[in-house]
Amino acid sequence: MNFSETSCEVFQADESTRLLMRIWMPKNKPRAIFLAIHGGMAHAGDWVTPALYFMKKDIATYAPDLRWHGTFPQYNLGTKVFFHIDSYDQYVNDIHNMYTWISERHPGVPVFILSHSNGALIALKYALTRAKGTDIKGFVVSSPWLKNKVEVPAVMISLSKILSKITPTMAVAPEPLTDKLTHDQGITARHHADESAGLRGTKVSVRLGAESMKTQGWVIENMRYWEHFPLFAVIAGQDHLADPDVSEETLRTIPSPLLTLTRYEQNFHENFNEINREEIYGQIAQWMEKLMGGGAKKSAAAPAKAKPKAAPKAKAKPKAKAKPKAKPKAKAQPKKGSSKKK
Helix, strand or coil, X not given: CCCCCCEEEEEEEECCEEEEEEEECCCCCCCEEEEEECCCCCCHHHHHHHHHHHHCCCEEEEEECCCCCCCHHHHCCCCCCCECCCCHHHHHHHHHHXXXXXXXXXCCCCEEEEEECHHHXXXXXXXXXXXXXXXXXXXXXXXXXXXXXXCCCHHHHHHXXXXXXXXXXXXXXXXXXXXXXXXXXXXXXHHHHXXXXXXXXXXEEXXXXXXXXXXXXXXXXXXXXXXXXXXXXXEECCCCCEXXXXXXXXXXXXXXXXXXXXXXXXXXXCHHHCCCHHHHHHHHHHHHHHXXXXXXXXXXXXXXXXXXXXXXXXXXHHHHHHHHHHHHHHHHHHHHHHHHHC
């Protein structure tokens, strides 16, 4: 399926795993690059709306289909589309290798991590682990999946841990939430079409259940150790999937100078696909400009403005020298005055 990307490439994640990468590249040299991590049961094409917006601002987007998502079966024989992972360390390693690959292709161009839902959970774990020491400019997270909005019974949690060891790829169908992801009916219709086409998942593995809960707990516990990376967060007040209060409470444990957090009480889970999305995009763009040297650009512009101011002063000096020539005119004034008296 085509999602208005400018190109696609296949990324070799490891010796036996290939992942499709959708790329939205502006005509001009990119000023910045997003490495975009989609949510659970979604796919890389879901980034089409923000990618096209930022492409107009000369910001490129690289978006992979994560393992077991989207086009994964087309490039990895014997697999299928469903929400599954053996370990979140696999996700983290994949993202780190992609970041390295993108940085080598675009030396000197700032890279930001753009993420949503389970992608945001991956991004936060990455920032707290392998991202340390990288030159990543900042992280953007939407509706981070740090806790289920609907409480999972303790019995189910225990059962999931047991089954994940015995039959890790056992799949279950959770309550459908496709109609509660965004208020935009056009995008909702696209989601349903992607499900029918087999591009969007509808089932979750028991291993994913156990691994996600383990990772959620680890991230919540370790967010207070967040350092270095600026973080832009968008929380959806009417989120039916991720608990917005837990997300906000957790994110506010990082140093306040690094955090920019906005909460939209009316939004469903997919902030970047919501009807107020361009307002959110605009805020992200402004935040990025500051980090990329928007302030530096202004300070650089100041001297340029100062030069015209200096130029009049330089021209004013000759005028100052011309003042002595004006003195004879001043002496000539009495003659004019005497003539008037006559």
